[in-house]
Amino acid sequence: MTAEVHSFQAEVQQLMNLMVHSLYSNKEIFLRELISNSSDAVDKLRFEEITNHNLLKSDKENSITLSIDKENSILNIEDNGIGMSKEELMNNLGTIASSGTKKFLEKLSEQDKKDSNLIGQFGVGFYSAFMVAKQIIVESRSAHGGSAYKWTSSGDGSYTIEESSKETRGTRIEIHLKDEEKEFADDWKIRSIVRKYSDYVTYPVYLLETKEDKQEETRLNKSTPVWARNKRENKPEDYKELYKQISMDWREPLLWEHISVEGLVPFNAVIYVPSEAPFDLYTRDNHGLHLYVKRVSITEKCKELLPEYLRFVAGVVETDEIPLNVSREILQQNNKLPQIKKQIIKKTLSSLQHLANNEQEKYLNFYKVFGAVLKEGFHFDHEQHETLSELVRFKSSKTGKEGWVSFKEYIERKAEAQREIYYLTGPSYEALERSPHLEALTSRGIEVLFLTDAIDEWFLMSYAKHGEYNLKSINKGDLDLTGIGKESEEDKKNEEAPAEELVGLLDLFRTKLSDDIKEVKISKRLRESACCLVADENGMSAHMERIMKASGQDMGANNKRILEINPSHNLIKNLAERKNKNSEDTLLTEWVEVLYETALLSEGSPVKNPGSFAKRLTKIMEVASGK
Numbered sequence: 001m002t003a004e005v006h007s008f009q010a011e012v013q014q015l016m017n018l019m020v021h022s023l024y025s026n027k028e029i030f031l032r033e034l035i036s037n038s039s040d041a042v043d044k045l046r047f048e049e050i051t052n053h054n055l056l057k058s059d060k061e062n063s064i065t066l067s068i069d070k071e072n073s074i075l076n077i078e079d080n081g082i083g084m085s086k087e088e089l090m091n092n093l094g095t096i097a098s099s100g101t102k103k104f105l106e107k108l109s110e111q112d113k114k115d116s117n118l119i120g121q122f123g124v125g126f127y128s129a130f131m132v133a134k135q136i137i138v139e140s141r142s143a144h145g146g147s148a149y150k151w152t153s154s155g156d157g158s159y160t161i162e163e164s165s166k167e168t169r170g171t172r173i174e175i176h177l178k179d180e181e182k183e184f185a186d187d188w189k190i191r192s193i194v195r196k197y198s199d200y201v202t203y204p205v206y207l208l209e210t211k212e213d214k215q216e217e218t219r220l221n222k223s224t225p226v227w228a229r230n231k232r233e234n235k236p237e238d239y240k241e242l243y244k245q246i247s248m249d250w251r252e253p254l255l256w257e258h259i260s261v262e263g264l265v266p267f268n269a270v271i272y273v274p275s276e277a278p279f280d281l282y283t284r285d286n287h288g289l290h291l292y293v294k295r296v297s298i299t300e301k302c303k304e305l306l307p308e309y310l311r312f313v314a315g316v317v318e319t320d321e322i323p324l325n326v327s328r329e330i331l332q333q334n335n336k337l338p339q340i341k342k343q344i345i346k347k348t349l350s351s352l353q354h355l356a357n358n359e360q361e362k363y364l365n366f367y368k369v370f371g372a373v374l375k376e377g378f379h380f381d382h383e384q385h386e387t388l389s390e391l392v393r394f395k396s397s398k399t400g401k402e403g404w405v406s407f408k409e410y411i412e413r414k415a416e417a418q419r420e421i422y423y424l425t426g427p428s429y430e431a432l433e434r435s436p437h438l439e440a441l442t443s444r445g446i447e448v449l450f451l452t453d454a455i456d457e458w459f460l461m462s463y464a465k466h467g468e469y470n471l472k473s474i475n476k477g478d479l480d481l482t483g484i485g486k487e488s489e490e491d492k493k494n495e496e497a498p499a500e501e502l503v504g505l506l507d508l509f510r511t512k513l514s515d516d517i518k519e520v521k522i523s524k525r526l527r528e529s530a531c532c533l534v535a536d537e538n539g540m541s542a543h544m545e546r547i548m549k550a551s552g553q554d555m556g557a558n559n560k561r562i563l564e565i566n567p568s569h570n571l572i573k574n575l576a577e578r579k580n581k582n583s584e585d586t587l588l589t590e591w592v593e594v595l596y597e598t599a600l601l602s603e604g605s606p607v608k609n610p611g612s613f614a615k616r617l618t619k620i621m622e623v624a625s626g627k
């Protein structure tokens with residue numbers, strides 16, 4: 001077969017150009033990428049070998065071998081993994097399929113294309129070798145048999161492919177180094193790069209050298225992977241490198257935990273909490289831990305090992321308690337995995353607790369990013385309620401926009417005689433901070449938690465009581481604050497029974513607004529505002545109603561709320577007087593409607609008809625202006 005010439009897919013060429021002309025200073029990462037591809041290829045082989053006995057055999061143990069031709073400035077990387085057929089070579093090294101590389105290109109369209117740092121951040125796989133190579137030759141023979149093929153490219157828009165005489169299974173990559181990158185043909189350089197980036201690799205990485213006419217292989221990486229070693233043997237760098245490898249996240253992890261359990265289901269694991277949210281924290285469905293059984297990689301995303309509310313956790317778990325020939329599908333039925341999962345949850349939460357207790361600022365940074373996800377745990381994992389309740393943090397009427405409060409701190413500084421934890425739900429801190437519902441509580445020095453995450457309504461449904469304290473919404477049902485906190489004279493006055501004079505006005509509210517509200521009541525929670533809307537004790541808050549509406553379920557008609565009016569407010573007093581003087585006063589009905597509409601606006605809900613609202617308001621202002 002003569003060599004066929006093929007062009008690269010446009011995106012691949014774009015990537016190649018970037019690599020060939022890269023100014024990125026940390027070029028050595030290309031070796032990490034190639035070794036990691038080789039290790040993946042051996043993983044794939046070992047997994048398939050369990051069920052398919054017809055794969056090509058290898059004389060050599062599963063390994064990765066590096067060799068250097070110093071004279072010609074060539075670096076070789078060879079593995080006896082799964083290998084590639086002709087089609088696979090063309091698909092894998094001519095188009096872009098890899099997740100990391102796709103992310104890199106996506107990111108690139110948003111940011112400065114010359115930002116060479118991104119190369120290191122994403123790894124970008126095989127193509128990164130073009131940072132140091134003027135030509136790359138890949139010879140590969142698939143473990144499924146068939147001929148071997150040779151792929152050659154100088155990164156200039158095309159590659160050639162032809163049959164090769166390689167007999168052994170696996171892949172051999174020849175990197176012809178650019179003149180200015182000759183240092184990568186130095187054995188010390190290679191040793192140090194492997195130790196730095198690839199010590200975690202599961203398979204032996206050898207350096208093949210010729211010494212006194214004899215070929216000698218030296219092992220460069222440690223013989224056991226990070227998670228199977230004794231914790232004391234590992235350096236922080238080992239954990240950090242393993243993290244990069246499994247998470248595709250270039251940033252340092254926030255924390256890691258090395259777990260070795262010897263009980264009924266022994267396993268080793270390293271789990272990581274990232275410092276930043278992945279792009280797809282809320283949409284992704286690909287969370288899970290990398291599962292190994294007897295050093296064989298079974299699946300990279302084992303969902304059965306992590307609950308959804310810890311989907312940000314990355315890591316590796318290895319156990320010998322699962323049969324090797326387990327298919328990925330029947331992992332779901334395996335009864336050992338739930339036991340491992342339980343331990344993983346326990347360890348993750350306890351390391352977060354440790355962080356919260358010892359490094360508050362770091363913990364709050366974590367909480368800002370992942371708190372809303374963690375809260376999903378209240379809904380899905382009742383067993384962990386107590387621990388989760390120690391981990392949640394809130395904004396409140398006392399924290400200010402940037403501050404946070406825990407349940408524990410809230411209780412420590414509660415007002416005198418306070419027996420409930422008060423909260424308000426809404427779309428944002430700003431919306432809640434000015435809510436009329438807060439008035440009576442603020443004036444008595446009572447703190448109110450502000451719950452602004454979309455998940456909060458569900459959190460509250462699953463967690464109604466913290467210890468002996470009920471969680472009480474301040475815009476639902478009756479609010480009796482008698483005897484709680486500092487009671488002012490004005491508070492006392494407000495608690496008194498409503499005056500006779502209000503009866504007529506209340507009736508007018510009732511008849512005029514009967515389609516929109518359930519009831520009108522005298523309020524005990526208002527100080528400066530004239531009125532507000534509250535839900536029934538078991539009704540739906542305005543915030544929840546809006547969330548339901550946004551998801552296509554309009555509950556408006558079935559979820560009428562109660563209008564509360566402030567008997568001490570001058571406006572209410574004046575209107576009551578007007579009503580008592582002239583029960584036929586037609587302008588009064590306009591006042592009533594406008595008051596209801598302002599109550600809607602102040603809780604963040606829209607008015608039904610903004611046009612009529614504006615007209616009514618103008619009419620009232622016209623009268624008030626004296627003409």
Ligand SMILES: Nc1ncnc2c1ncn2[C@@H]1O[C@H](COP(=O)(O)OP(=O)(O)OP(=O)(O)O)[C@@H](O)[C@H]1O
Nearest residue numbers: 037038041083092098099100101124125126127171
């Ligand atoms: N040594 C190898 N043996 C067998 N297949 C390989 C080897 N190196 C690369 N490949 C194949 O080529 C594909 C592309 O490799 P590349 O390094 O570009 O991305 P990736 O490893 O899939 O993704 P990423 O590292 O970004 O997750 C791999 O998915 C794999 O199928």
